[in-house]
Amino acid sequence: MPDTFHIHVNAAEHTVAADGDTPLLYVLRNDLGLNGPKFGCGLAQCGACTAIVGEEAVRTCVFPLSAIGDAPVVTLEGLGSADKPHPVQKAFIAEQAAQCGYCINGMIMTAKALLDRNPHPTRAEIRQALAGNLCRCGTHLRIVRAIEAAAKGAAP
Amino acid sequence: MTPRTLDRPMAVVSRRQFMTGAAGLTFAFAIDRCDIAAAAVSGDGANGAILSPWVSIARNGVISIMSPAAETGQGSMTSLPLILAEELDAEWDQVRIVPAPVIEKIYGNPAFGGAMFTAGSTAVSAYFTPLRTFGAQVRRVLLDNVSRKWNVPIEELTTEPSTVIHEKSGRRLSYGEIAAFAQIPATAPEIKPAQLKKTSEFRLIGRDVVRVELPKKVNGTAAYSIDLQIPGMIYGTVLESPVEGSTPEQFDEANVKAIEGVIATVRLPYGIGVLAETPWAAFDGKAAIEQTVTWNRTGKAWDFDSDKGMEAFAAAAGDLSVPVTTDWFKQGDVEDALGRAATVIEAEYQCDYAYHAQMEPLNAIAAVSPSGDAAEIWCGTQGLTMAIDTVARALGIPHEKIKLHYTLLGGSFGRRGQYDDDYIVHAALLSKAAGRPVKMIWTREDDVHNGRLRPQTAHYLRAGLDASGKIIAWHQRLAGDRVMPFTDPVRYELSGHKDLLLMLGVELRSYDIANQYCGLIYRDTGVRTSSLRGIGYTANKFVTEAFLDEIARHRRVDPVQLRLDLLKSTPRGRPVVERVAQMANWGAKRPEGHALGFAFIDYSTTLLGGVAEISVDRGSGDIKVHNFWCTIDCGIPVQPDNVVAQTEGSIIYGLGLALFERISIKDGAVQQSNFYDYQVMRMSDLPEIHIEIVATDNHPTGAGQMGTPLVAPAINNAFAALTGKRLRETPMTPDRVKKALG
Numbered sequence: 001m002p003d004t005f006h007i008h009v010n011a012a013e014h015t016v017a018a019d020g021d022t023p024l025l026y027v028l029r030n031d032l033g034l035n036g037p038k039f040g041c042g043l044a045q046c047g048a049c050t051a052i053v054g055e056e057a058v059r060t061c062v063f064p065l066s067a068i069g070d071a072p073v074v075t076l077e078g079l080g081s082a083d084k085p086h087p088v089q090k091a092f093i094a095e096q097a098a099q100c101g102y103c104i105n106g107m108i109m110t111a112k113a114l115l116d117r118n119p120h121p122t123r124a125e126i127r128q129a130l131a132g133n134l135c136r137c138g139t140h141l142r143i144v145r146a147i148e149a150a151a152k153g154a155a156p
Numbered sequence: 157m158t159p160r161t162l163d164r165p166m167a168v169v170s171r172r173q174f175m176t177g178a179a180g181l182t183f184a185f186a187i188d189r190c191d192i193a194a195a196a197v198s199g200d201g202a203n204g205a206i207l208s209p210w211v212s213i214a215r216n217g218v219i220s221i222m223s224p225a226a227e228t229g230q231g232s233m234t235s236l237p238l239i240l241a242e243e244l245d246a247e248w249d250q251v252r253i254v255p256a257p258v259i260e261k262i263y264g265n266p267a268f269g270g271a272m273f274t275a276g277s278t279a280v281s282a283y284f285t286p287l288r289t290f291g292a293q294v295r296r297v298l299l300d301n302v303s304r305k306w307n308v309p310i311e312e313l314t315t316e317p318s319t320v321i322h323e324k325s326g327r328r329l330s331y332g333e334i335a336a337f338a339q340i341p342a343t344a345p346e347i348k349p350a351q352l353k354k355t356s357e358f359r360l361i362g363r364d365v366v367r368v369e370l371p372k373k374v375n376g377t378a379a380y381s382i383d384l385q386i387p388g389m390i391y392g393t394v395l396e397s398p399v400e401g402s403t404p405e406q407f408d409e410a411n412v413k414a415i416e417g418v419i420a421t422v423r424l425p426y427g428i429g430v431l432a433e434t435p436w437a438a439f440d441g442k443a444a445i446e447q448t449v450t451w452n453r454t455g456k457a458w459d460f461d462s463d464k465g466m467e468a469f470a471a472a473a474g475d476l477s478v479p480v481t482t483d484w485f486k487q488g489d490v491e492d493a494l495g496r497a498a499t500v501i502e503a504e505y506q507c508d509y510a511y512h513a514q515m516e517p518l519n520a521i522a523a524v525s526p527s528g529d530a531a532e533i534w535c536g537t538q539g540l541t542m543a544i545d546t547v548a549r550a551l552g553i554p555h556e557k558i559k560l561h562y563t564l565l566g567g568s569f570g571r572r573g574q575y576d577d578d579y580i581v582h583a584a585l586l587s588k589a590a591g592r593p594v595k596m597i598w599t600r601e602d603d604v605h606n607g608r609l610r611p612q613t614a615h616y617l618r619a620g621l622d623a624s625g626k627i628i629a630w631h632q633r634l635a636g637d638r639v640m641p642f643t644d645p646v647r648y649e650l651s652g653h654k655d656l657l658l659m660l661g662v663e664l665r666s667y668d669i670a671n672q673y674c675g676l677i678y679r680d681t682g683v684r685t686s687s688l689r690g691i692g693y694t695a696n697k698f699v700t701e702a703f704l705d706e707i708a709r710h711r712r713v714d715p716v717q718l719r720l721d722l723l724k725s726t727p728r729g730r731p732v733v734e735r736v737a738q739m740a741n742w743g744a745k746r747p748e749g750h751a752l753g754f755a756f757i758d759y760s761t762t763l764l765g766g767v768a769e770i771s772v773d774r775g776s777g778d779i780k781v782h783n784f785w786c787t788i789d790c791g792i793p794v795q796p797d798n799v800v801a802q803t804e805g806s807i808i809y810g811l812g813l814a815l816f817e818r819i820s821i822k823d824g825a826v827q828q829s830n831f832y833d834y835q836v837m838r839m840s841d842l843p844e845i846h847i848e849i850v851a852t853d854n855h856p857t858g859a860g861q862m863g864t865p866l867v868a869p870a871i872n873n874a875f876a877a878l879t880g881k882r883l884r885e886t887p888m889t890p891d892r893v894k895k896a897l898g
Binding site: 022023026029030033034035036038039040041042043045046048075076077079080081082085089092093096097098099100101102103104105108126127128130131132133134135136137138139140141142143144 | 228229230231364366367369370371372373374375376377378379380382383385434435436439513514515516517564565566567568569597599600797798801802804805806807808809830831832836837838839840842845
């Protein structure tokens with residue numbers, strides 16, 4: 001039988017009825033209608049589903065609902081809006097750092113968590129932090145540039 | 157192609173080229189193949205409703221322009237309307253871009269006989285002149301109207317963005333103001349090519365703008381088909397036969413139905429579908445079916461093994477007594493030239509199957525009416541026309557009964573837009589069985605297992621050199637798996653049985669080699685194949701450019717100089733070669749353990765030069781690419797930064813194909829499953845990539861995939877320069893590197 005969970009997502013509280021081992025991605029997309037996190041591989045292999053739980057960028061496709069506890073969950077939708085984008089989002093637009101865009105949720109959320117714990121990463125640190133986030137269009141170089149710009153506060 | 161409306165009632169084709177819309181001016185033109193057509197306006201005329209204009213100008217100055225191409229990250233949704241806006245002299249900030257409805261007669265791609273098909277990196281090239289002409293015609297109508305209103309000769313009027321100006325009197329009228337009074341002529345004004353802007357007059361073409369859909373991708377509001385919810389929708393997935401052409405025999409249905417959330421199973425001709433309340437329940441149901449299902453062995457690929465298959469391909473290619481299926485390409489007399497040659501050099505190469513790996517697993521939503529006589533489809537596809545054809549065939553209903561809502565694509569690379577787009581058919585058949593809307597989603601494993609792969613090929617080559625070392629004969633025998641008969645039999649017929657997706661790139665059109673021949677030894681393994689970013693060029697240019705490098709080494713001439721010598725009759729190629737050599741500092745000493753390799757390619761008249769700098773870890777067999785330099789001449793760069801972005805992307809895609817991306821087949825089935833056993837390029841693996849556009853005034857040509865085939869030969873040639881050994885296969889995996897190094 002499903003259990004009841006109270007989770008904090010993008011500064012709002014939600015009550016979800018589901019088994020504790022249900023991956024967070026399913027709940028975000030199907031129950032809460034948050035489509036920023038994407039289904040890409042289902043095995044934490046590609047990073048498209050990344051959201052921030054507490055202070056960590058996690059792979060929501062394998063992150064069980066029961067492991068959230070009291071930690072706040074932030075998805076791409078909670079980071080900024082069309083009118084008030086987050087500095088990382090601004091930098092992605094300024095650098096035109098998206099092609100098909102399907103991986104971009106994961107790139108931005110991973111970058112946000114990186115910059116929160118290491119505000120001035122080296123290029124090598126950025127590349128290492130994003131090594132598990134796959135992009136197939138080949139936008140990598142622009143993504144790295146955008147994160148560097150965001151770190152410098154250089155985004156317009 | 158029959159026009160059809162999907163979002164509105166049946167179109168009426170009017171004789172007028174222009175029509176008035178309720179909200180302002182509305183202009184509509186049609187593309188009839190490559191010509192500017194006579195009139196084809198879809199409109200019901202009676203109430204002046206706007207149906208399908210290319211452009212409409214509202215009284216508030218907003219200019220709406222249709223975008224006729226699918227958007228998969230390549231930027232056509234921005235660059236095509238921008239081309240029209242250029243000649244219209246529209247203020248870009250006032251332009252709104254509207255995805256065009258699927259009406260081929262108006263919006264069809266001239267490169268594909270008027271079908272709405274976004275493929276082959278053709279969109280900018282094929283729509284360029286028609287869209288410029290439309291823009292100029294609309295501008296002329298605005299000028300005519302102002303000329304009449306002010307009673308001044310049209311020659312005295314000029315435009316600035318979205319404004320008509322009469323300099324003598326200092327009067328100005330905005331396009332929105334003109335829309336309030338303008339009369340629309342019955343026939344479109346004629347615009348001759350010479351009346352279009354000169355390159356130096358461009359205000360938008362050649363200046364970068366923000367891609368229109370990009371901000372939404374960055375804030376999470378961009379909708380891919382996998383994100384859409386349709387009222388009453390349930391979910392589904394399909395376990396396809398591991399081998400094309402086989403059908404399911406038995407499976408334990410009770411086990412599947414016992415899974416919470418599973419609604420039903422559906423037997424399909426080629427697999428078994430599961431309907432469920434959530435995607436995850438459908439996936440669980442599919443996994444349960446996999447445990448017990450048996451398949452009949454009617455499919456052709458059963459027993460096929462790609463390693464053994466490659467041996468057989470290579471044996472056939474290299475054995476001159478094995479007859480070719482067709483003479484693909486002949487120029488001069490290659491046998492005679494080989495007979496006269498002072499030296500004959502021969503070589504063999506092999507290229508493996510590869511998988512698209514677009515990041516969005518394939519999915520589609522279908523809502524088939526309860527009586528089964530109509531359907532709505534939501535999906536991302538490159539082939540808008542073909543998606544409708546596909547569903548019409550699958551459901552046995554007329555095209556007119558199908559309404560297609562196309563979305564942004566989470567990657568594609570040639571995988572979506574085939575004669576029988578499998579994922580769309582799945583959705584349609586599941587919805588028909590369910591009697592309600594169904595969103596069909598594949599898991600990543602399905603996406604890999606059902607992959608329609610880049611074909612495997614084996615190549616045998618001979619070059620004849622005269623006493624001076626000049627190449628006088630180029631002879632190739634290519635054994636390859638068929639692509640077009642499987643992926644697009646209609647275009648295969650139309651092309652006169654030419655498998656362009658397999659074979660393009662074997663002809664050396666830019667190089668001064670008088671006698672050329674390529675014979676095709678055609679094989680049908682039964683393996684699912686399709687176009688993949690770079691199509692036949694990826695294998696065929698790898699082979700050409702690696703073999704040329706062998707010839708340069710044999711002759712002890714510089715590989716760059718060899719290309720320059722061969723480009724005597726293609727002077728446009730020389731700056732591309734010279735500049736990339738300069739960028740890479742070709743000829744300068746490299747750090748210990750590093751070496752450079754060079755490649756040049758012509759791809760549908762886009763020209764590229766590439767240099768790779770590599771080192772090799774002899775213990776692990778890993779090739780490390782440190783730098784990749786690239787020049788590209790794709791004519792007028794409509795959006796230069798986007799040309800660079802596409803070239804970066806296609807090079808990164810090419811790096812994966814060159815180094816490790818490989819699908820193997822055992823007993824007909826794909827052996828890989830997910831990103832743990834099908835690796836793609838990662839952020840941490842990337843070289844520095846340096847790209848320069850060699851801008852020319854030539855008609856724009858493609859940029860979306862042209863860098864991909866450049867990569868493998870440049871790396872391969874660098875490996876030979878570094879080690880003296882030649883790798884004869886792609887991908888150049890660590891195992892193969894270690895084997896080559898002994």
